[in-house]
Structure formats: structure tokens, C-alpha cells
Amino acid sequence: MAHITVDGTLLEVTEGALLIEELLHNKINIPHFCYHPSLGKDGNCRMCMVEIEGQKRPQIACDTPIKNGMIVRTKGAKIDQVKRAMLELELINHPIDCPICDQAGECQLQNYYMDVGLYESRLSTPKTHGQKRVDLGANVVLDQERCVLCTRCVRFTQNIAKTNELGVLKRADHSVITTFPGTQLSSPYAMNVVDLCPVGALTNKDFRFHKRVWFLQSQEAICNGCARGCSLFVDHHKEKYKEEVIYRYRPRLNVDVNGYFICDAGRLSYKNENACQGVHPLIRGKISESEYAEGKLLKLLKRHQGKTLWLISSTLSVEEMVRVQQVARTYGSFVSAYGALYEDVSFGDTFLKCSDRSSNGRSLKLLHIDASEGYFETALDEATLVITVGRNDVDTLDAKGYSNSVVIVSQQPLEACEGVELFLPMSSHMARDGSFINIDGRIQYSACAIPLSPDVKPLLSILANVLNDGVFTCKEVWEHHLSDRAPFLDVSFENLPIKIDL
Amino acid sequence: MGIKIVKREGGSLKDRLYIPAIFGGMKTTLRHFITNISDTSKVKTFSYPEVQPSDITSRYRGIHRLTKREDGSIRCVACFMCATACPAECIFIEAKEREDGVDEKMPEIFTIDVLECVFCGGCVEACPCDAIRMDTGIFSFVALKREDFVLTKERLLSHEAKKETL
Numbered sequence: 001m002a003h004i005t006v007d008g009t010l011l012e013v014t015e016g017a018l019l020i021e022e023l024l025h026n027k028i029n030i031p032h033f034c035y036h037p038s039l040g041k042d043g044n045c046r047m048c049m050v051e052i053e054g055q056k057r058p059q060i061a062c063d064t065p066i067k068n069g070m071i072v073r074t075k076g077a078k079i080d081q082v083k084r085a086m087l088e089l090e091l092i093n094h095p096i097d098c099p100i101c102d103q104a105g106e107c108q109l110q111n112y113y114m115d116v117g118l119y120e121s122r123l124s125t126p127k128t129h130g131q132k133r134v135d136l137g138a139n140v141v142l143d144q145e146r147c148v149l150c151t152r153c154v155r156f157t158q159n160i161a162k163t164n165e166l167g168v169l170k171r172a173d174h175s176v177i178t179t180f181p182g183t184q185l186s187s188p189y190a191m192n193v194v195d196l197c198p199v200g201a202l203t204n205k206d207f208r209f210h211k212r213v214w215f216l217q218s219q220e221a222i223c224n225g226c227a228r229g230c231s232l233f234v235d236h237h238k239e240k241y242k243e244e245v246i247y248r249y250r251p252r253l254n255v256d257v258n259g260y261f262i263c264d265a266g267r268l269s270y271k272n273e274n275a276c277q278g279v280h281p282l283i284r285g286k287i288s289e290s291e292y293a294e295g296k297l298l299k300l301l302k303r304h305q306g307k308t309l310w311l312i313s314s315t316l317s318v319e320e321m322v323r324v325q326q327v328a329r330t331y332g333s334f335v336s337a338y339g340a341l342y343e344d345v346s347f348g349d350t351f352l353k354c355s356d357r358s359s360n361g362r363s364l365k366l367l368h369i370d371a372s373e374g375y376f377e378t379a380l381d382e383a384t385l386v387i388t389v390g391r392n393d394v395d396t397l398d399a400k401g402y403s404n405s406v407v408i409v410s411q412q413p414l415e416a417c418e419g420v421e422l423f424l425p426m427s428s429h430m431a432r433d434g435s436f437i438n439i440d441g442r443i444q445y446s447a448c449a450i451p452l453s454p455d456v457k458p459l460l461s462i463l464a465n466v467l468n469d470g471v472f473t474c475k476e477v478w479e480h481h482l483s484d485r486a487p488f489l490d491v492s493f494e495n496l497p498i499k500i501d502l
Numbered sequence: 503m504g505i506k507i508v509k510r511e512g513g514s515l516k517d518r519l520y521i522p523a524i525f526g527g528m529k530t531t532l533r534h535f536i537t538n539i540s541d542t543s544k545v546k547t548f549s550y551p552e553v554q555p556s557d558i559t560s561r562y563r564g565i566h567r568l569t570k571r572e573d574g575s576i577r578c579v580a581c582f583m584c585a586t587a588c589p590a591e592c593i594f595i596e597a598k599e600r601e602d603g604v605d606e607k608m609p610e611i612f613t614i615d616v617l618e619c620v621f622c623g624g625c626v627e628a629c630p631c632d633a634i635r636m637d638t639g640i641f642s643f644v645a646l647k648r649e650d651f652v653l654t655k656e657r658l659l660s661h662e663a664k665k666e667t668l
């Protein structure tokens with residue numbers, strides 16, 4: 001522990017830590033380009049200048065270890081003058097493309113300029129030019145002119161992705177970022193450089209020109225792409241006269257799971273969510289009202305009491321699974337998760353991506369939901385009604401020679417509805433909240449519930465109507481069904497995220 | 503942000519008596535009355551729509567137009583500043599990649615619903631590229647269907663600036 005004074009305020013900080021870390025930790029605005037907590041210091045941009053008492057010249061906060069009793073000034077005319085000069089230098093050859101730059105609105109160069117910019121150009125010679133619209137591969141587009149040469153992207157490919165595709169070419173004014181000859185960005189994490197780039201030099205080809213960022217609203221969520229369960233921001237917007245659309249996922253800092261990054265596959269999986277829009281309940285292939293379809297589900301359940309098999313997916317949240325069990329108990333039905341766990345060895349790696357692609361497969365085991373083929377076959381023999389939840393793989397049933405009634409409750413649109421008694425759409429992953437247990441046993445609550453299809457209800461609501469017990473929210477499910485059963489005895493909805501033993 | 507202090511007018515004794523102001527107003531009324539009665543050609547009103555106004559200046563906020571570059575191509579880069587500034591939220595833009603080498607970005611769709619528009623001029627002020635203007639002088643806009651009031655990019659590009667006549 002050490003004490004330092006910053007702009008007259010006494011702070012308690014860690015001795016020896018980098019000054020910028022503690023300043024940012026204490027929410028003190030300190031402009032910086034090259035420093036990033038995941039990449040460390042580099043000291044090349046000189047934006048993070050502060051005055052330190054006893055030092056003749058301003059110092060960079062990102063390469064100054066903290067000493068007890070330091071007196072630091074981050075504000076004032078003198079330090080502003082230094083920052084203004086740095087920005088002037090950064091902007092000498094900058095194209096000022098803001099109107100066509102996707103970064104505008106979340107650009108550090110814009111932000112710092114608004115704070116301490118010079119506002120008047122003193123440049124009399126032509127700007128040096130670089131290449132624009134360079135496709136670096138992996139959905140990353142480079143604009144060399146907008147680059148401030150902070151080398152965050154280079155250091156990412158060196159230290160994190162360890163693929164080393166990027167480097168700085170040429171000298172001085174002519175320095176540009178480029179891939180090494182004959183290479184392209186190839187890491188499955190490459191798109192993280194777009195988030196790392198503090199300006200609009202690296203932009204996302206998939207997001208390019210789709211939306212100005214200031215229209216976007218963000219919600220916090222957990223990715224359902226694999227068993228890791230990375231933390232995300234989901235950026236969405238509802239245009240006037242249109243439905244909600246998700247435009248992109250961004251990594252959300254979670255030191256226990258994914259750190260600052262997510263994989264590209266997860267990042268692009270937002271498309272699945274948008275693809276779930278525009279579905280309607282179908283009764284024997286005919287579009288129906290959702291209230292009527294729910295009534296039909298209840299009727300079918302009563303008719304097939306004791307002879308129903310719920311075939312659930314591993315993408316359901318813990319709350320949804322336990323509620324399905326509750327319904328099954330009430331109506332004396334079987335619950336199976338046969339075929340819900342799937343491994344994809346080509347997907348997994350040693351960083352974030354897991355071969356186990358089920359977002360909540362661990363919960364099946366913890367809730368004792370049988371995924372074995374034997375149990376599934378026995379149950380199927382007795383069943384006269386199969387309700388698939390969160391999946392619509394009718395072929396699994398066909399393969400076993402099942403020919404009785406089928407009900408599908410799923411987020412995905414139905415491809416062929418032949419022989420399906422009832423199709424009831426349920427909210428997709430980002431349209432309903434829920435908790436998921438990741439590969440390390442961490443129970444994480446995904447709060448994101450964007451009304452992507454206003455007529456489609458979350459599974460919890462559908463089941464609450466079936467049971468008619470008014471348990472709609474995740475919190476209520478935890479109180480009524482989860483917190484009193486092993487292994488969730490010490491867990492309550494309020495203390496999520498929490499790690500349990502698998 | 504600074505605070506601008508505006509001095510309040512009308513505090514003097516003359517102002518507070520009201521009588522001089524009333525006489526001032528009556529003087530104007532009487533002057534018009536006498537001019538109109540002595541020479542009808544000087545009457546300020548006219549029989550619209552047979553007679554069209556001739557005093558619409560270039561500062562008048564008429565129906566919008568999208569301006570063009572020197573090469574005749576669209577100037578707008580689909581930056582959405584106008585749509586952001588618009589209080590009526592009646593500008594609908596969809597951006598696309600511009601392939602002709604002039605720029606990187608342009609609008610695929612750019613429509614203004616003039617039924618929703620309040621003609622505030624906010625879009626013109628907001629545009630960083632001088633790509634939208636309201637200097638067409640079109641002050642009356644007639645159509646048979648509601649849909650026809652939703653002006654497309656092509657329509658907005660076809661509008662020209664009003665020729666200065668004054």
C-alpha cells in the first residue's frame with residue numbers, strides 16, 4: 001500500500017504498480033492510446049502525460065511506477081498544452097474522415113480532441129497519404145491514414161494471438177501498419193484488434209456502415225457459442241417503424257472468464273439471434289395466435305398425461321431446465337437431453353474456445369437430466385407425445401421410428417412442419433435472461449433480454465402459464481426451485497456469478 | 503459551457519406606459535390603410551395561387567435537396583448527422599460501400615418524410631459535407647397519396663437550388 005496525491009486528492013494505491021493503472025482504476029480521466037491493460041505499457045504515444053512534483057518535465061503515467069508520497073497533477077494549463085501538442089502531432093496526417101468512419105462516436109482521438117484539441121490547423125504542406133480500405137482478412141479493415149501507430153494491434157498479434165501477422169512498415173511520417181507480405185490475419189481471435197484500436201484505423205468489416213454507434217444501446221450478456229460463456233455487450237437498436245436488430249457483440253471485461261477478449265465465432269454469432277425473428281406459432285402448419293397455441297399445449301399435455309417426453313436442449317438456462325422438470329413432474333412425464341451434448345474438437349483451443357459447444361451442458365448433469373440413449377429409447381417407447389424444447393431436430397425422433405404426436409417449442413424457425421402437431425416459438429438467447437454454468441462451474445447470469453420479436457414469449461413465461469403458478473422471473477425460479485436443492489444450496493440469485501464444484 | 507446573459511428590454515418608463523407604443527402601432531395601420539385606399543396596386547396581399555409569391559429568398563427553408571459534387575455525383579456520405587439532429591426523426595438512411603472511387607461511403611436509401619418534417623433546418627445545420635440544403639424555394643408541396651410525401655434519394659437529388667431573382 002502506498003499513498004499518492006492526485007490533483008489534490010489522496011489515493012490509496014499499490015506501491016510499484018503503474019501510475020496509469022491506478023489512475024484509471026480510480027476513474028481519473030487520463031488520455032492514452034498505446035497503454036492497454038491486457039497489453040501493458042509501450043510508451044510510444046505520449047498521450048498519458050502527467051506532472052509529477054520534483055520532476056522537471058511531464059512524465060508518462062503508463063511507465064511510471066508508483067512511489068509512496070508522489071504528488072501528481074493530471075489537469076491544468078501546462079499539462080493541457082502538452083496534450084494539445086501531442087494531439088496536433090497525431091493529427092498532422094490524419095484524414096479527419098469522421099463522417100465516414102465507423103469509429104466516430106467511440107473514437108479516443110475524437111474524445112481527446114474535444115477535451116484539449118487545438119481546433120485550428122497550422123499545417124501548410126500536404127498530408128502524407130496511406131492506403132485506405134485495406135482488407136486485412138478475418139473481417140478486419142485497415143485505414144492506414146487514420147492510424148496513430150500505438151501498436152496495440154501489433155502487440156495483440158504478438159503477445160495474445162501469437163500469430164505475428166502485423167507490423168509497422170517504413171519510418172517516420174510514412175510509417176504504416178501492414179500485414180507481412182503474403183500473410184493475412186488468421187487467428188480465430190483476430191477481430192479483437194478492432195476493439196483494441198483506439199481510433200478508426202481498424203474497423204469491423206461485418207459491422208461496416210451498418211449503424212452509427214451512437215444509436216446503439218448495449219446490454220450485458222453471456223455468449224452461448226461454447227461452454228466458456230464469455231461476457232459480452234450486445235449492441236442493438238430499434239429503428240423507427242422497424243423491429244429490434246442486434247448489430248454486434250463486443251467483449252465485456254470478465255477477469256474470471258474471458259478477460260478482455262472473445263473469439264471471432266462468438267462475436268459473429270449475433271446473426272443467429274436476428275435469424276430467429278419473424279416466427280409464428282403453427283398448429284398443424286397453420287399460423288395461429290400465441291394464446292391459442294399455448295392453450296393447445298396445455299390441452300395436449302393433459303391428454304397425454306403420463307405419456308409425454310420432454311426432449312430438451314443444452315442451450316436452455318438453469319432456470320428453464322428446472323422449470324421443465326417441474327412441469328414434467330406435474331404431468332408425470334419423462335425428461336431427456338439425448339443428443340444435446342456435442343463436442344466439436346475442431347473448435348476448441350487452449351485460450352477461450354472449448355470443444356464442448358453446449359452453453360449449459362453442465363446444468364443437465366447437475367439437475368440429473370438423463371442424456372443417455374438408453375433412457376431416451378425407453379421413454380420414447382412409452383411416449384405418445386414428444387415435446388422438444390430449444391431444439392427442433394425431428395429427425396432424431398424419426399431415426400428411432402417414433403410416429404406419434406410431436407410438439408416443438410423452439411427459438412429457431414421451423415424448416416419443415418410436416419407431422420408437427422404444434423410449433424410454439426420461444427424467445428432466443430438474447431431475448432430472454434437466464435443463468436448458465438460454464439466449463440469451470442461458474443454460474444453466470446445473462447441479463448440481456450431484448451424484445452427481438454415482441455409476440456414471442458420466453459420459455460419461463462410459457463411454462464408459468466402451463467403450471468399457472470406465477471413463477472415468471474429467474475429470481476423467482478431460484479427462490480422456488482433452485483436455492484433449496486443440491487448443488488445450489490449456497491447459491492442464490494443475488495450472489496451470481498458464483499463458482500460451484502462440477 | 504458558458505452562460506450568456508441577455509439584457510431584458512422594455513423596462514423604461516416610456517415602455518411601461520404602453521400608450522406611445524399603441525400610437526406607434528396605430529400609425530402603421532393608418533399608413534397602410536391610406537396607401538391601400540389611394541392606390542390598390544400597392545396592396546400587400548395577392549390572390550394566391552393564381553399569383554405566386556416572388557419574395558422567397560435563398561434563406562427560405564423549402565423542401566430539401568441533396569447536393570452534388572463537381573462531377574455531378576451525390577455529395578452525401580451517409581454519416582447520419584442529419585438523421586441524428588432531426589427532431590422529427592423523419593430522415594431514413596441506409597448506408598452502403600461507395601465503389602466509384604470518389605469516396606468510401608454513400609447512402610443506398612435516403613428518404614425524408616416531409617409529412618413528419620417540421621422544416622426546422624436542423625439537418626442542413628448538422629451536415630458536415632454541405633450535402634443537404636433547403637434552398638429549393640419549394641414552399642408548397644402537393645401529392646395525392648401519403649406515400650408520395652416520402653421523398654426518395656433520387657427525388658431529393660433532382661431538386662435544384664432556387665435561382666436568385668431578387
Ligand code: SF4
Pocket residue numbers: 094095096097098099101102103104105107108109110146199200201
Ligand atoms: S479515427 Fe476518429 S478522428 Fe479519425 S476519422 Fe475516425 S472517428 Fe474521426
Ligand code: SF4
Pocket residue numbers: 146147148149150151152153154177196197198199201202
Ligand atoms: S491500427 Fe489501430 S491499434 Fe494498430 S497501431 Fe494503428 S491505431 Fe494502433
Ligand code: SF4
Pocket residue numbers: 584587588589590591592593614618619620621622623624625626
Ligand atoms: S428540416 Fe428539421 S425536421 Fe425536417 S428533416 Fe431536417 S432536421 Fe428533420
Ligand code: SF4
Pocket residue numbers: 099577578579580581582583584585595628629630631632633634
Ligand atoms: S446529408 Fe449530410 S449529414 Fe446527412 S447523411 Fe448525408 S452527409 Fe451526412
Ligand code: FES
Pocket residue numbers: 031032033034035042043044045046047048060061062063
Ligand atoms: S499510454 Fe502512455 S505513452 Fe501511450
